[in-house]
Amino acid sequence: MTIFIIQILNSFFYAAVLFLIAAGLSLIYGVMRIVNLAHGTLYALGAYVSAWVVGSALGHAVSGTLGLAGLLLLLPIGAVVVAAVGAVIEPTLLRPLYRRPEEYHLLVTFGLLMIMEDVIKFLFGPTPLTAGLIMDRMGSLPIGLLIYPTYNLVVIATGFFAAIGLWWFIYRTRFGVILRATSQDRRMASALGINVGRVYIQAFAIGCFMAGLGGAIVVPAQAAVLGIGIEVLVLAFVVVVVGGLGSLEGALVGALIVSFVRTAGIQFFPEIELAVLYLIATAVLLVRPTGLFGRA
């Protein structure tokens, strides 16, 4: 029974991270119709920057002056940096492409992926970075006869609040209305006096922020290593394909499905755990091409 609870918590942990990545991917596709192959690498960048910031802060601060809360507050810096990178990428690299076929979107973002993978290697070196100290300091909670790291609950809470925050932002604010209008009809929005170019930058930056936040909150639990972005991108694809590209609810439900299937898979059928996920995505695409929550 205890194992069962822990596995469920693990699934939620995993779902929180996946949701952050997939929601960003979906938001960007929903607004700009761009499938961003570099999205996973943005997640990796967030993880690296946060780990580096936490590591340097620990190295420079006088011992004891930097409390746990201080370290936790340093984590989102990674997400902010990634958002800033996104705000530069969109107008320079992506904007000239909107009028061209989708193939070129994939190609440019694939090129971007290659560039950013090496930039990360150049900036942070080939050794893994981690902010594991945060996790250690937070200790763990007893669950039944076992213990569970408290930090994982922070991640789950972050995912939960990010989902609510994003929902509120898109459906309950003025900016959300503008965003949805632009996503539905770009030219009409532009005719109504909306500065579409600015909305695109903001939307792309928010999407990048989500990916960076995913990386930032995962790095105290798992080290940032080269190639994590490439690995996670395909899983994020599975999430958005299952949930529906461009749908926020879809990203949430997709992330939950993928993480529960994966947790069960690791427990019961470890060899085909990944294959099953990709097959689920294929099956959903065949039966419901727009995903569970997607619009045509």
Place this chain on the structure above:
Amino acid sequence: MGSPATGASTWRLLVVTVIILTALAVLPRFVEIYQTQLLTYGLVFAIAALGFNLLLGYTGLLSFGHSAYFGAGAYAVAFIVRDLGVQSMELCILGGLAATILIAALFGFVCVRHTRIFFGILTLALSQVLWSLAFKFFWVTGGTDGIRVASAKLTLYGGLINFAGPGAFQRFVYAYYYYVLALFAVSTVIMWVIVHSPFGKALQAIRDNEVRARFVGISVQRYRWIAFMISGAFTGLAGILWVPLNGLTTPDILYWPFSGEIVFMSVLGGFRTFTGPIVGAVVFNYLKTYAVASTEYWQLLLGLVLVILVMALPTGIVGTVARMTSKLRGRI
């Protein structure tokens, strides 16, 4: 691509082809053994890109999962050599092609139901199924260690040439170069015939206007499926030929960034032309080899090339050269 082949242009094409093939045939006499090896790799990738481009350039479908067919061919050869003890390369090719076509038929059947971005994602997801299997079933596939295929164990031309005894490596490099060159020439001719046949014209019609193609009576999905299988078979052949050259097959060639490299090759050469992917694959191979040799950050270099290419030269090398020569001609 679209102009009907008149008598004169057919002759010119034939002459150019003969000159290029002759040049390729005598080249190993003048360069180092390493260059011969490098060019063999280039020709192998050219076959892969040629197959890939039947879908992108001629049918208008961007597959981001062609690593699956390259890898299927490669792993099929590795299994045939290791588990069945086969030595003849010809048998390996037959077995590998059968395996690849089977997988391409299965995946294609699923994928051709969609176009555009969904086609790309579907092909990617399915290729990752194979990758995860090769990655996880390590007692069958060797996991990340892969499977070793020693070139010394293989024979070419039904056993006429084997690679035992001293100097085997050198003999293998030269014999294998001509082997790959011959298969490359045959593949190119077959692909040329395919894209200029009524079937190839139908694919181009589907690419240009799906609705009209359907009105004319082309069963769009079935044509796409057949194109998918042919495309997979060519890329599979490349994977088959790649294994003895590399001596090892690992899950890397099934991982999706390798699919991206195949796309890269075609775009580099220019996917709107028949020769583009061939040129692109050979150039890409040199580019990557020298980038890897000269800097730790070769990915950065290749990524920059790709981004600049898409932004500034979307027609690729062949398209750009063609435009420049026609401009020059216009001036004279």
